[in-house]
Amino acid sequence: xxxxxxxxxxxxxxxxxxxxxxxxxxxxxxxxxxxxxxxxxxxxxxxxxxxxxxxxxxxxxxxxxxxxxxxxxxxxxxxxxxxxxxxxxxxxx
Amino acid sequence: xxxxxxxxxxxxxxxxxxxxxxxxxxxxxxxxxxxxxxxxxxxxxxxxxxxxxxxxxxxxxxxxxxxxxxxxxxxxxxxxxxxxxxxxxxxxxxxxxxxxxxxxxxxxxxxxxxxxxxxxxxxxxxxxxxxxxxxxxxxxxxxxxxxxxxxxxxxxxxxxxxxxxxxxxxxxxxxxxxxxxxxxxxxxxxxxxxxxxxxxxxxxxxxxxxxxxxxxxxxxxxxxxxxxxxxxxxxxxxxxxxxxxxxxxxxxxxxxxxxxxxxxxxxxxxxxxxxxxxxxxxxxxxxxxxxxxxxxxxxxxxxxxxxxxxxxxxxxxxxxxxxxxxxxxxxxxxxxxxxxxxxxxxxxxxxxxxxxxxxxxxxxxxxxxxxxxxxxxxxxxxxxxxxxxxxxxxxxxxxxxxxxxxxxxxxxxxxxxxxxxxxxxxxxxxxxxxxxxxxxxxxxxxxxxxxxxxxxxxxxxxxxxxxxxxxxxxxxxxxxxxxxxxxxx
Numbered sequence: 001x002x003x004x005x006x007x008x009x010x011x012x013x014x015x016x017x018x019x020x021x022x023x024x025x026x027x028x029x030x031x032x033x034x035x036x037x038x039x040x041x042x043x044x045x046x047x048x049x050x051x052x053x054x055x056x057x058x059x060x061x062x063x064x065x066x067x068x069x070x071x072x073x074x075x076x077x078x079x080x081x082x083x084x085x086x087x088x089x090x091x092x093x
Numbered sequence: 094x095x096x097x098x099x100x101x102x103x104x105x106x107x108x109x110x111x112x113x114x115x116x117x118x119x120x121x122x123x124x125x126x127x128x129x130x131x132x133x134x135x136x137x138x139x140x141x142x143x144x145x146x147x148x149x150x151x152x153x154x155x156x157x158x159x160x161x162x163x164x165x166x167x168x169x170x171x172x173x174x175x176x177x178x179x180x181x182x183x184x185x186x187x188x189x190x191x192x193x194x195x196x197x198x199x200x201x202x203x204x205x206x207x208x209x210x211x212x213x214x215x216x217x218x219x220x221x222x223x224x225x226x227x228x229x230x231x232x233x234x235x236x237x238x239x240x241x242x243x244x245x246x247x248x249x250x251x252x253x254x255x256x257x258x259x260x261x262x263x264x265x266x267x268x269x270x271x272x273x274x275x276x277x278x279x280x281x282x283x284x285x286x287x288x289x290x291x292x293x294x295x296x297x298x299x300x301x302x303x304x305x306x307x308x309x310x311x312x313x314x315x316x317x318x319x320x321x322x323x324x325x326x327x328x329x330x331x332x333x334x335x336x337x338x339x340x341x342x343x344x345x346x347x348x349x350x351x352x353x354x355x356x357x358x359x360x361x362x363x364x365x366x367x368x369x370x371x372x373x374x375x376x377x378x379x380x381x382x383x384x385x386x387x388x389x390x391x392x393x394x395x396x397x398x399x400x401x402x403x404x405x406x407x408x409x410x411x412x413x414x415x416x417x418x419x420x421x422x423x424x425x426x427x428x429x430x431x432x433x434x435x436x437x438x439x440x441x442x443x444x445x446x447x448x449x450x451x452x453x454x455x456x457x458x459x460x461x462x463x464x465x466x467x468x469x470x471x472x473x474x475x476x477x478x479x480x481x482x483x484x485x486x487x488x489x490x491x492x493x494x495x496x497x498x499x500x501x502x503x504x505x506x507x508x509x510x511x512x513x514x515x516x517x518x519x520x521x522x523x524x525x526x527x528x529x530x531x532x533x534x535x536x537x538x539x540x541x542x543x544x545x546x547x548x549x550x551x552x553x554x555x556x557x558x559x560x561x562x563x564x565x566x567x568x569x570x571x572x573x574x575x576x577x578x579x580x581x582x
Binding site: 013017022028047064065 | 174179186321367368370
């Protein structure tokens with residue numbers, strides 16, 4: 001269902017925001033190859049974010065915004081509730 | 094000799110920009126839409142770099158490395174989260190929706206888009222007025238920065254007022270001639286230039302000091318606590334507040350928000366969105382790590398001075414340091430010219446047109462927009478000479494001020510039940526609260542470590558939703574235009 005897909009992407013967005021800063025390394029000063037470990041994590045995470053954004057752009061772009069399903073993104077759409085889908089679109093922010 | 098090289102590079106850059114502007118002028122149409130939005134034709138690289146250069150510019154070269162030098166490199170994380178992820182998500186959530194609406198209804202400004210939906214000239218004027226309130230002092234700060242940098246660079250040979258005045262005059266000439274298309278083209282050159290020079294600078298300095306291992310070891314010896322994540326300065330609340338507030342603020346800054354309307358196609362938006370986190374990390378890591386490493390290197394940074402020029406002067410040849418500083422100055426101007434253009438469009442479209450002359454033709458508006466640029470820039474320059482403390486405070490707080498607009502706008506974009514009274518109350522309440530936190534001593538600027546900017550955003554959200562639930566929509570409101578058949582090709 002389109003609505004479940006939207007909730008899934010919103011959750012992915014929240015996870016991307018949450019771990020951009022590695023909170024679990026708080027107070028840690030480990031240095032690897034001249035760079036703090038927490039910075040390596042961040043660099044890797046931003047790379048991951050870019051890959052996730054690419055997946056989103058190629059598979060789900062338009063979700064929560066476009067109200068007439070487009071062919072590329074509507075394979076799973078079995079007539080989801082249009083107004084409910086759009087109303088929930090702001091969650092991702 | 095040094096002075097001649099530095100001035101030569103700056104003048105050379107200005108000439109190059111002017112040539113680009115003239116080329117852009119030749120291909121542009123004489124309409125307001127072309128002047129403001131380059132007729133909505135931007136491709137991926139231009140959109141990506143113009144947003145990038147407009148957004149980051151001088152801050153990346155000066156303030157960012159300074160913070161990393163004094164407080165540690167955690168600033169990379171804050172900027173990465175704010176610009177690389179939160180803003181990227183807003184790029185989709187706000188940007189893509191705005192782009193679709195702009196394609197369909199020809200909107201040029203945020204105020205126009207909201208005014209049309211809520212059938213309210215006053216709301217349109219309010220959004221423009223609030224935006225100009227924050228934008229004007231921010232432009233002034235850029236002029237102050239450019240004037241001061243030029244004075245420092247030439248060791249007083251070019252006094253502040255002359256430097257800032259010359260730069261203002263050049264910007265006016267450039268913006269009036271080139272419009273959005275020329276600005277975006279120079280931004281693209283500049284964004285690529287910034288990226289390359291920052292990497293060269295980092296590699297150069299590291300090569301001289303013996304690699305990142307040696308640089309980090311020196312930093313550890315000088316300030317070991319900078320390597321551990323978190324500090325008294327970088328608290329969890331502060332890092333989150335800053336990243337969230339500025340990330341949302343960026344999306345409402347006129348020159349950034351307006352770029353959402355300027356994309357040439359859906360594909361352009363998709364590609365820019367995907368590349369955004371990579372671009373951010375590519376610039377922030379070298380720029381801020383240079384500042385952070387500078388702390389361990391044997392350089393003397395003058396009180397209140399900028400770190401990066403000092404490091405470059407110590408470890409790289411004169412011409413290269415001058416090139417980077419010239420790039421930073423140019424970057425400062427690239428932000429300002431975009432802001433002038435957007436400020437002028439907010440003024441002509443959302444204040445002059447609806448309130449003074451409703452019958453304005455497109456051709457006349459194009460002319461008036463250029464006059465608006467002259468007035469806006471001259472007034473900001475005049476204000477910078479008077480040095481008023483209030484304006485400085487407003488300029489410094491501009492990102493948070495713009496962030497106050499974000500949630501009421503988001504609610505309106507995604508919730509049909511938003512009413513005119515609701516969004517108006519939400520914008521007014523959050524703006525008043527945030528202004529009070531700056532200027533009324535009784536209203537604190539921090540709440541258990543969370544900033545007033547973040548608290549104000551919460552107030553804006555609650556008031557917008559609450560007042561919308563309590564009021565019913567006005568009869569003329571076009572409640573469905575943000576939802577119906579959007580995206581149908």
